[in-house]
Every structure is written in structure tokens, then in C-alpha cells.
Amino acid sequence: MTNVQRITRKSERWFRRNQRDLPWRRTYDPYHVWVSEVMLQQTRMEVVLRYYERFLQRFPTLADLAAASSDDVTAAWSGLGYYRRARMLHEGAIAVREQFGGALPGEVPALMTIPGIGRYTAGAIASIAYDRAAPIVDGNIARILARLFGRRANFWRRADDLVQAAGSARVFNQALMEIGALICKPKQPMCDRCPLRDECRAFASGRTELAPRKRAATVALRRRLYVVRDRRGRILMRRDTRGMFVLVGRSPLAVGRKRIGTFRHTIMNQRVTFEVFTASGQQPTANCSWIATKDLEKVPHPSFVRKALHLAGALLLAASTLLADSRTYQIAADAKNTVEFHAEDTYDAFDGRTNKVSGAISADPLKPSASTVEITIDMASLNTGNTLRNREMRELYLETRQHPTSSFKSVSVAAPDSIGPNQPAEIKVTGDFTLHGVTKRMTIPVRVVLIPDGRIHATSSFTVHMPDFGINVPKNILVTVDDNVPVRLDLWAVAR
Numbered sequence: 185m186t187n188v189q190r191i192t193r194k195s196e197r198w199f200r201r202n203q204r205d206l207p208w209r210r211t212y213d214p215y216h217v218w219v220s221e222v223m224l225q226q227t228r229m230e231v232v233l234r235y236y237e238r239f240l241q242r243f244p245t246l247a248d249l250a251a252a253s254s255d256d257v258t259a260a261w262s263g264l265g266y267y268r269r270a271r272m273l274h275e276g277a278i279a280v281r282e283q284f285g286g287a288l289p290g291e292v293p294a295l296m297t298i299p300g301i302g303r304y305t306a307g308a309i310a311s312i313a314y315d316r317a318a319p320i321v322d323g324n325i326a327r328i329l330a331r332l333f334g335r336r337a338n339f340w341r342r343a344d345d346l347v348q349a350a351g352s353a354r355v356f357n358q359a360l361m362e363i364g365a366l367i368c369k370p371k372q373p374m375c376d377r378c379p380l381r382d383e384c385r386a387f388a389s390g391r392t393e394l395a396p397r398k399r400a401a402t403v404a405l406r407r408r409l410y411v412v413r414d415r416r417g418r419i420l421m422r423r424d425t426r427g428m429f430v431l432v433g434r435s436p437l438a439v440g441r442k443r444i445g446t447f448r449h450t451i452m453n454q455r456v457t458f459e460v461f462t463a464s465g466q467q468p469t470a471n472c473s474w475i476a477t478k479d480l481e482k483v484p485h486p487s488f489v490r491k492a493l494h495l496a497g498a499l500l501l502a503a504s505t506l507l508a509d510s511r512t513y514q515i516a517a518d519a520k521n522t523v524e525f526h527a528e529d530t531y532d533a534f535d536g537r538t539n540k541v542s543g544a545i546s547a548d549p550l551k552p553s554a555s556t557v558e559i560t561i562d563m564a565s566l567n568t569g570n571t572l573r574n575r576e577m578r579e580l581y582l583e584t585r586q587h588p589t590s591s592f593k594s595v596s597v598a599a600p601d602s603i604g605p606n607q608p609a610e611i612k613v614t615g616d617f618t619l620h621g622v623t624k625r626m627t628i629p630v631r632v633v634l635i636p637d638g639r640i641h642a643t644s645s646f647t648v649h650m651p652d653f654g655i656n657v658p659k660n661i662l663v664t665v666d667d668n669v670p671v672r673l674d675l676w677a678v679a680r
């Protein structure tokens with residue numbers, strides 16, 4: 185077997201076992217893959233995960249994106265930064281509608297005729313969405329290839345040789361991306377965990393450290409921002425050349441200037457200290473308009489404006505009006521809502537998740553202790569990613585044919601007096617947990633965040649002592665599983 189074949193086989197095998205569960209990997213829909221690739225340019229994964237689902241809820245299909253106004257698209261992108269990406273994605277969607285009848289093509293040359301799609305993104309869409317043997321090279325992959333083959337290697341040619349030899353281009357390209365993100369990091373690569381260690385030239389020569397890249401010198405700047413309000417509480421905002429709404433840097437007609445604080449924000453190589461003032465005004469100045477606080481979330485604005493509005497309490501005020509009422513929130517049985525089960529010491533042996541979770545949360549942010557929570561988990565949908573293990577888990581362990589659902593019904597909630605938007609709150613929910621036909625009262629800690637657009641995100645980690653529910657863990661079947669199985673809930677609830 186050649187070196188190239190060894191690299192592709194080992195990478196693909198590693199990815200199949202270790203890939204992260206990312207939302208665009210659930211369907212490999214070409215539009216979803218495209219959106220994720222554009223968002224991931226120059227933005228960390230944790231940040232992208234916060235915006236990706238929201239963006240797709242707003243524009244579920246490529247046709248929806250193409251039909252949207254550029255303001256709506258930029259508003260949905262607010263907070264992600266590098267807004268040129270949003271404009272290019274929008275222009276690209278319009279081009280796909282007009283040139284390709286609304287379906288993203290699967291070949292690299294055709295993809296590269298679409299505005300905003302270069303060689304890397306075209307290769308990513310062709311390989312990840314359509315499983316075509318197209319190479320991709322970004323910063324992470326170039327780093328791995330430099331370590332595997334030496335810095336002078338032609339990276340695109342190497343990437344092409346590899347993907348042509350791969351069993352699946354989709355799996356192999358994502359494997360390289362994942363190894364670059366999780367293992368072969370720029371500093372201190374984790375070679376002891378790397379599947380490519382035996383093929384790696386840098387590892388063999390003990391020279392895995394890369395020479396540091398020269399960075400542009402950081403420039404420190406100071407800027408002033410004014411949160412100017414009129415009598416109705418509206419805020420004075422100016423539209424800049426990118427079409428973004430920004431706060432004014434000064435306003436000759438504003439009165440009662442008051443300094444409320446400073447914050448730091450980094451844009452490219454500029455470290456800017458923003459000084460925020462509040463003031464009152466009656467007339468808009470040139471190129472400016474008054475924006476009502478309830479509309480602040482709808483207009484596109486950069487994240488430093490968001491920080492200034494938070495400092496001035498303006499966004500909190502806008503969000504509070506959305507969240508002030510007592511409401512019932514629905515937990516939909518979709519892929520976003522998951523319950524994960526883990527064995528304590530043998531993660532690989534007993535890692536499963538079910539995403540058929542449904543239920544309702546009735547909550548009043550001003551009186552959270554009066555909330556009620558009801559959750560149903562369809563145990564039959566438990567998926568360990570391994571067919572044989574699924575069968576063992578369902579039939580021998582959880583007996584899902586007899587007890588296909590587990591449920592939780594709250595009896596009391598211990599919480600702070602009130603919960604503000606975007607302010608994570610720790611609460612304790614006591615309730616009756618039914619599993620395997622046995623009901624036990626449990627208290628579970630829950631972390632709740634009220635999202636200003638009217639959603640709740642609740643996460644919880646707790647353990648279930650299996651013998652309490654009449655389940656004796658068959659240690660001989662599932663390797664060794666601790667009888668206290670840690671469970672993690674991740675729920676998004678939408679106001680009904």
C-alpha cells in the first residue's frame with residue numbers, strides 16, 4: 185500500500201469514529217454545506233454554531249435566501265462579522281437561482297462561476313455535499329500537508345492526489361479538516377493522538393513546530409460612540425457605506441452627554457477602545473434615522489455597536505419587551521434537541537444520543553420559579569452511530585420495545601427572582617423522571633438562556649443511577665459501563 189493510500193484510509197477510519205456532530209453533517213444538503221463553509225471562514229466553530237441554525241431558520245432554502253432583501257440577510261448575519269461574506273452569499277444565491285435554476289451545481293468549474301465561491305469553497309461543496317473527488321486546501325489543511333510532506337510540497341497537487349485515492353471524498357476532506365482543527369494544531373500538535381503519525385515527515389524528524397508567521401503590528405485606537413435617544417426612546421443611527429447601522433461618533437444636536445463606560449473590541453489588527461456616551465436629541469442629523477428599540481434586532485449592525493447598546497441598556501430594554509410575558513415554549517422533536525448518554529470511563533463504548541425529544545416549558549422570565557417543564561424522550565430513537573451497538577442498547581439494555589419513551593415532569597423549580605435576556609441563569613428543576621416504567625423524583629441542574637428573539641436554550645448535565653430504575657447494566661455486553669450514566673440535555677424551545 186502506498187503512503188497516499190495509508191493516509192487516506194487512516195484519515196477516513198479516524199473520521200468515521202471521531203467526527204463531531206455538526207448540524208450540516210446531518211443532511212449534507214448542498215445549501216447547508218455552503219452556508220456553513222462561508223460562516224466558518226475567519227470565524228471560530230463555537231461562534232458559527234450559535235448563528236448557523238438561526239440563519240437557516242430565517243432562510244430555510246436557497247430560494248428563500250435569494251428572495252430576501254440584502255438588509256434582511258445582513259441583519260441575520262449581525263454579530264458574525266466580516267459582512268462582505270453575507271453580501272456575497274446573497275449575491276451567490278441570486279446567481280444560482282438565475283443561472284442554475286435554483287440548484288447548486290456539483291462540479292468545481294460550475295461552482296466557481298458563482299460570485300463569492302472560490303477554489304476552496306467550490307471544492308468543499310463538491311466533495312462534502314456531492315461526494316465528488318475535489319481537493320480542498322485551507323490554512324488547517326495546508327498545515328497538515330506541510331507536516332506530512334514538507335513545506336515545499338505543492339499543497340493543491342498533494343490534496344488532489346489524496347482525494348483521488350480516498351474511498352469517499354466527503355469523508356476524507358472532512359477528516360483532514362477535523363484533524364487540523366482538533367489534533368494537528370498550529371502550536372503543540374497532539375501527535376500522540378494523531379492517526380497519521382506513522383506517515384508524518386515532521387513527526388519522524390521531531391520538527392513539528394512551525395516557524396511563527398509574521399503578524400501585522402496591532403494598532404491601538406480610541407473611538408467615541410453616542411447612544412442618542414429622542415423623547416420616545418428611539419436611538420439615532422447612521423447607515424454606513426456597507427449598509428450597516430452604526431451609532432453616531434458625535435452629534436452636534438445632542439444634549440446632556442453622559443459617559444457610561446468603555447469596552448475593547450478588536451477589528452483585524454486594530455485594538456479599539458470604544459468610549460460610550462448617552463445623550464438626548466430631537467432631530468436626526470444628516471444620513472441618520474431614529475430606530476425604535478424593538479427594531480434594533482432587525483436592523484443589520486456590527487458587533488461593536490451591539491456591545492455599546494448593551495452597555496447603554498438599550499438591547500436589554502428591547503429584549504425585555506419580547507420576554508416580559510408568561511409563555512409556553514414548545515420543544516420540537518427535531519435534530520437540534522438532543523439527549524446524550526455517556527458511559528463514565530468508556531466513552532467510545534456507550535456513547536449514544538436521541539434527538540426525538542419533545543415537550544413544553546411554561547415560563548415567566550419575571551417569575552421563573554413558577555415555571556413548569558415537561559419533556560418526553562423517545563428512547564427508541566437512540567443512536568450510537570453503530571448499528572450493532574444500537575441493537576444491543578435498544579433490545580438488551582433499554583428494552584425500548586417495552587419502554588419506548590422516558591419522561592420528565594417538574595413539580596417545583598428553584599430559580600433567581602427574574603431572568604434577563606442573554607443572561608445565563610442556573611436553576612434547579614425537581615420532578616418525576618420515568619424510565620423503564622419506573623418513576624423516581626430527581627432534581628436536575630439546568631442552565632437557561634433567554635434569547636432576545638423569543639427562544640429559550642436550556643442545557644443540563646446530570647447522572648442517572650441505572651439500578652434505581654430497575655436496569656442492571658449488562659457489563660459483559662457493553663464493555664464496562666458505570667452504573668451512574670451521565671446524561672446531557674440540550675434543548676431549544678420556541679414560544680408557541
Ligand code: SF4
Pocket residue numbers: 328331332367368369373374375378379380381382384385386387392
Ligand atoms: S503526527 Fe503530529 S505533526 Fe504530524 S500530522 Fe499528526 S498531529 Fe500533525
